[in-house]
Amino acid sequence: MDIPILSLLVIIPLIGALATLFMGGQRAEKAKYVAVAFSAIVLALALYVTFVGYNNMADLADLKESYVWFKAAGLQMNIIFAIDGLSILMVLLTAILVFLVVIFSWHEEDKPNYYHALLLAMEVGLMGVYMAQDFFLFYIMWEVTLIPMYFMISWYGGPRRHYSAIKFFIYTHVASVIMLIGIFAVVFQTQIGAEYISFAFEAVRNGATLAPAFQTFFFGLLFFGFAVKMPVPPFHTWLPDAHVEAPTGGSVLLAGVMLKMGSYGIIRVCLDSAIFPDAMAFWQPIMIGLGIFAMVYGAYACIAQNDLKKMVAYSSISHMGMVLVGMGCNSVIGIEFAIFQMFAHGIISGVLFMVCGIAGHNFGTRDMRLLGGLAGKFPVYALFMMFGFMASLGLPGLMGFIAEFGLLFGLWEYLVSQGLEVLIVFGLLDMMLTAGYYLWAMQKTLFGKLTDKIDLTHCHDIAKNEVAVLAVLCALIALFGIWPTLALDFVMPFAGAF
Numbered sequence: 001m002d003i004p005i006l007s008l009l010v011i012i013p014l015i016g017a018l019a020t021l022f023m024g025g026q027r028a029e030k031a032k033y034v035a036v037a038f039s040a041i042v043l044a045l046a047l048y049v050t051f052v053g054y055n056n057m058a059d060l061a062d063l064k065e066s067y068v069w070f071k072a073a074g075l076q077m078n079i080i081f082a083i084d085g086l087s088i089l090m091v092l093l094t095a096i097l098v099f100l101v102v103i104f105s106w107h108e109e110d111k112p113n114y115y116h117a118l119l120l121a122m123e124v125g126l127m128g129v130y131m132a133q134d135f136f137l138f139y140i141m142w143e144v145t146l147i148p149m150y151f152m153i154s155w156y157g158g159p160r161r162h163y164s165a166i167k168f169f170i171y172t173h174v175a176s177v178i179m180l181i182g183i184f185a186v187v188f189q190t191q192i193g194a195e196y197i198s199f200a201f202e203a204v205r206n207g208a209t210l211a212p213a214f215q216t217f218f219f220g221l222l223f224f225g226f227a228v229k230m231p232v233p234p235f236h237t238w239l240p241d242a243h244v245e246a247p248t249g250g251s252v253l254l255a256g257v258m259l260k261m262g263s264y265g266i267i268r269v270c271l272d273s274a275i276f277p278d279a280m281a282f283w284q285p286i287m288i289g290l291g292i293f294a295m296v297y298g299a300y301a302c303i304a305q306n307d308l309k310k311m312v313a314y315s316s317i318s319h320m321g322m323v324l325v326g327m328g329c330n331s332v333i334g335i336e337f338a339i340f341q342m343f344a345h346g347i348i349s350g351v352l353f354m355v356c357g358i359a360g361h362n363f364g365t366r367d368m369r370l371l372g373g374l375a376g377k378f379p380v381y382a383l384f385m386m387f388g389f390m391a392s393l394g395l396p397g398l399m400g401f402i403a404e405f406g407l408l409f410g411l412w413e414y415l416v417s418q419g420l421e422v423l424i425v426f427g428l429l430d431m432m433l434t435a436g437y438y439l440w441a442m443q444k445t446l447f448g449k450l451t452d453k454i455d456l457t458h459c460h461d462i463a464k465n466e467v468a469v470l471a472v473l474c475a476l477i478a479l480f481g482i483w484p485t486l487a488l489d490f491v492m493p494f495a496g497a498f
Contacts, residue, residue, distance in 0.1 A: 004065050005045055005048070005049060006049070006063065006064075006065050006081035006082070006083065006131055007065055007079075007081060008045055009042060009045055009046065009049075009081075009091065009095075009127045009131065010081070010124055010127050010128050010131070012038055012041050012042050012045070013038060013039070013042055013098070013120040013121075013123040013124045013127065014120075014121075014124045015038065016034060016035060016037075016038025016039070016120045017117045017118075017120035017121040017123075017124065018117075019034050019038070020034050020035050020113050020116045020117040020120065021113060021114065021117035022113075023113040024113055027113070028111065028112050028113040029112060031112050031113035031115075031116045031117075032102065032105075032106055032108070032112055032116060034116070035102045035116035035117075035119065035120060036099070036102050036103060038120060039095075039098050039099040039102050039119075039120065039123070040099055042095050042098070042099070042123065042127075043095040043096060043098075043099045045095075046091055046092050046094075046095035046096075047092070047095075049063065049083060049088075049091065050088060050091070050092045050490070063082060063083045063084075064080070064081070064082040064083075064133070065079075065080070065081045065082070066078060066079070066080045066081075066133075067079040067080075069137075071196060074195075074196055074197055075196060075197050076196040076197065076198045076199075076200075077134070077136050077137075077199060078134045078136075078137070078198065078199070078200050079134065079137055080132065080133035080134045080137065080200055080201075081131040081132065081133065082131060082133045083131060084493075084494055085339075085490055085491045085492065085493050085494025085495065086264065086267055086268060086339060086491075086494050087130045087131060087264070088490045088491075089339060089340075089342070089343040089487055089490060089491065090130040090257065090260060090264060090342065090343070091127060091130050091131065093256065093257055093260075093342075093343055093346045093347070094123060094126045094127060094130065094257045095123075095127075096347075096476075097252060097253060097256045097257060097346065097347075097350055098119060098120070098122070098123045098253065100350065100469045100472060100473065101119060101249040101252050101253060101350075102116060102119060102249075103465055103468065103469050104248065104249065104252075104354060104465065104466060104469045105119075105247075105248070105249045106465045107463070107465070108249075110156065111155075114151075114155065115152075115156060115247075115249070117148075118148040118149075118151055118152045119148075119152075119249060119253070121144070121147070121148040122145055122148045122149060122152075122253055122258075124141075124144060125141050125142070125143075125144030125145035125146075125148070126141075126145055126253075126257050126258070126261070127141075128140070128141030128144065129141045129142055129145065129261055129264070130264065133200060133201045133202070134199050134200045134201065135183045135186075135187055135199040135200075135201065135204065136199040137199075139176070139179075139180055139183060142176055142179075142261065143173075143176060145258060145261070146169060146172055146173060146176075149168065149250060149253075149254060149258065150165050150168065150169045151165075152246060152247065152249075152250040153165040153168060153242060153245055153246045153247075153250060154166075156246075156247040156250065157245035157246050157247060157250070158244065158245040158246075159245075160241070160244075160245050161245045161246075163241070163245075164238075164241040164242050164244070164245035164246070165242075165245075167237075167238045167241055167242070168238050168241070168242040170238075171228060171231075171235065171237075171238040172228065172229060172238070174228075175224065175225045175226075175227075175228035175229060175235070176225055176229075177225075178221055178224055178225050179221065179222055179224070179225025179226065179265075180225075181221055182218045182219075182221035182222040182225065183199075183222070185214075185218050185221075186204060186208075186210070186218055186222075186275065187199050187204055189210060189214065190203075190204045190207035190208045190209070190210065190275075191203065191204070191207055192207075194207070201268075204275060205272065205274040205275060208274055208275045210275070210276070212278040212279070215275075215276045215277070215278050215279035216278070216279045216282050216283070219270055219276050219279035219280075219282075219283055220283070222265070222266075222269055222270050223266060223270050223283065223287075225265070226261075226262040226263070226265035226266045226269075226270065227262060227266070227290070227324075228262070229258075229259065229261050229262030229265070230259055230262035230263055230320045230323070230324065231259070231262070231317065231320070232262075232290050232291075232294055232320075232321070232324060233290070233293060233294050233297050233298075233317065236294075236317050239259075239313055239316065239317065240310050240313045240314060242254060243255065243309060243310070243312070243313035243316075243353070244307060244309055244310050244313065247357070248353060248354060248356070248357025248358075248361075251309070251353040251356075251357065252349070252350045252353045252354060255312075255313075255316050255345075255346075255349040255350075255352075255353060256345075256346040256347070256349050256350050256353075257346055259316060259320055260342045260345075260346060262320075263320065263323045263324070263327065263338065263342055264342070266324075266327055267327060267335065267338070267339070270283075271327065271330060271335070271498070280330055284328055284330060285328075287324055287325075287327060287328030288325060288328040288329070288411075288414065290321075290324060290328075291321045291322065291323075291324030291325035291326075291327075291328055292321070292325060292423070292426045292427070293321070294317055294318065294320065294321025294324060295318050295321035295322055295325065295426065295427070295430040296318075296321075296426055296429055296430050296433070297317070297318075297321075298314050298315060298316070298317035298318025298319070298320075298321055299314075299315070299318040299429075299430050299433035299434050299437065300433055301314040301317070302314045302315050302318070302433070302434075302437040303433065303436065303437045303440070305437075306367050306368050306369050307366050307367060307368075308355075308356045308359055308366040308367075308368060308441065308445070309353065309356040309357075309360070309366050311437065311441060312349070312352045312353060312356055315352070315392060315434070315437075316345070316349060318430060318434065319341070319345045319349075319392070320345070321430075322338075322341055322403075322404060322407045322430075323338045323341050323342055323345075323407075325338075325407060325410075325411050325427075326338030326341065326406075326407045326410055326411075328414075329410045329411060329413070329414045330498060331410055331413065331414065331498060332495050332496055332498050333406060333409060333410040333413065333495075334407070334410035334411075334413075334414070334498075335494075335495040335498045336406065336488065336491050336492060336495035337402075337403055337406030337407045337409075337410060338407065339491045339494075339495065340399075340402065340403045340406065340484070340487060340488060340491060341403035341404070341406075341407055343399075343403075343480075343487055344399040344400055344402070344403040344477075344480065345400075345403070347399070347473055347476050347477055347480075348388060348391045348392050348399070348400055348477060349392075350473050351384065351387065351388035351391065351470060351473045351474060351477070352388045352389070352392060354384075354466065354469065354470060354473075355381065355384055355385045355388055355470075358381060358462055358466060359371070359381075359445075362378075362381075362459050362460065362461075362462070363454065363456065363459055364454060364459075365454060368441060368444040368445050369444075369453075370451060370453045370454050371444065371445040371451050371454075372444060372445065372447075372448050372449055372450060372451040372453075373446070373447065373448050373449050373450030373451060374445055374446050374450075374451075375446040375447055376450060377450060377456060377459075378459070378461045378462075379461070380461045380462055380467060381461055381462050382446045384462070384470045384474065385442065385445070385446065386442060386446065387474050387477070388474075389438040389439075389441065389442055390438075391474075391477045391481075392434070392438065393431075393434045393435045393438045393439075394431065394434070394435075397478070397481050397482060398477050398478060398481035399476075399477050399478075399479075399480040399481040399484065400477070400481070401481060402480070402481060402484045404431070408424070408427045408431075411424065411427055412424055412427075
């Protein structure tokens with residue numbers, strides 16, 4: 001491409017973040033207009049890349065940009081951006097959610113310039129992670145995402161925001177440092193004898209002749225760093241706290257796209273057969289086992305929650321466990337539907353966390369024990385909550401069903417090959433528990449007698465900007481549920497390599 005469109009996907013939100021950051025004083029209220037303009041440009045570029053630049057699979061070579069960052073003292077650092085079947089949906093998802101979160105947060109009054117600057121700064125890091133083709137650049141962008149999310153929770157969160165922000169940062173940063181050790185080890189080991197040590201993915205793949213024991217150990221370090229980000233139990237405890245205390249916009253981006261960084265890294269790095277051709281034999285049953293445990297544990301934990309937002313947070317652990325199972329299968333169908341589930345969960349979780357945020361803002365509580373009968377008084381809110389819950393529990397016709405069906409089929413194939421068909425019962429148990437806690441939550445909050453435990457006299461149904469955002473997300477859920485090949489066609493060429 002003549003226009004460096006991939007670089008612009010990173011540069012434009014960076015400019016927008018700086019522009020909104022310095023709009024203090026009386027100009028702070030105008031920051032939302034700047035944020036929506038810059039996020040709209042990024043969304044337009046992402047749509048162009050997805051449905052025009054990527055439309056012809058033969059043009060994939062054009063969707064790559066490479067620049068030498070610096071080359072000295074035996075090291076070569078590169079700025080390499082590229083898009084393939086793994087990253088394309090994540091880039092599109094990031095652009096969609098950031099744009100919609102800006103609109104959803106239209107009435108943010110507490111230092112709105114800082115708030116929108118943090119949203120755009122997160123977009124910079126996320127776009128960089130999903131397009132980077134150099135380990136050093138990948139790690140820098142990975143760390144970039146942590147800083148704005150930390151301040152988003154710490155500045156705009158709930159009563160325990162400082163504790164939750166620090167816990168989020170410690171868990172994810174320590175995990176990323178361990179990941180960095182794995183990156184350095186793999187890069188230097190594969191570049192022995194080279195004039196310049198390059199961190200480029202392609203250079204590492206070309207030089208990869210790693211011993212099996214080395215592969216197994218450093219696969220584990222990298223997997224640990226990525227798994228904490230997903231998060232995989234028992235390293236998941238930062239997530240419920242972060243979600244409960246984060247503002248709605250932060251929760252949407254955290255669940256929608258930041259958790260996907262972990263699963264993206266596993267597929268991009270750990271499952272790369274050129275780098276780790278032998279390690280998967282050892283780690284595959286561990287990944288499958290951890291994934292099944294996360295599915296059932298996350299769903300079971302949801303049943304014990306009274307806070308709507310905390311319930312949805314634990315549901316994310318369960319759904320990302322399904323992604324881990326798909327990746328562990330290491331098959332075409334497993335990888336294809338793991339990526340599709342990442343995309344589906346990103347959109348569905350946007351609806352879920354928005355309705356949870358609306359409950360806390362409009363009704364003054366997210367405690368299901370204090371709510372009841374909301375459907376009669378707030379029908380629009382009830383409609384979107386029911387739609388989001390049904391999409392997340394896997395109602396046929398919505399994209400959650402397609403993703404979960406494909407992943408369970410991939411798990412079944414793997415279990416049959418190992419003579420462990422009986423373990424599919426855990427997948428079915430997860431589906432039953434998921435349906436149970438969502439139906440139970442709807443019954444408690446939406447139906448039955450109108451609550452008399454809180455004063456709803458002056459409460460109102462959801463605002464117009466919130467209706468618009470939720471309507472778009474629900475339309476996407478229905479679109480990709482009815483026409484899943486619209487997304488799967490992008491993924492198949494990449495998944496076909498497994």
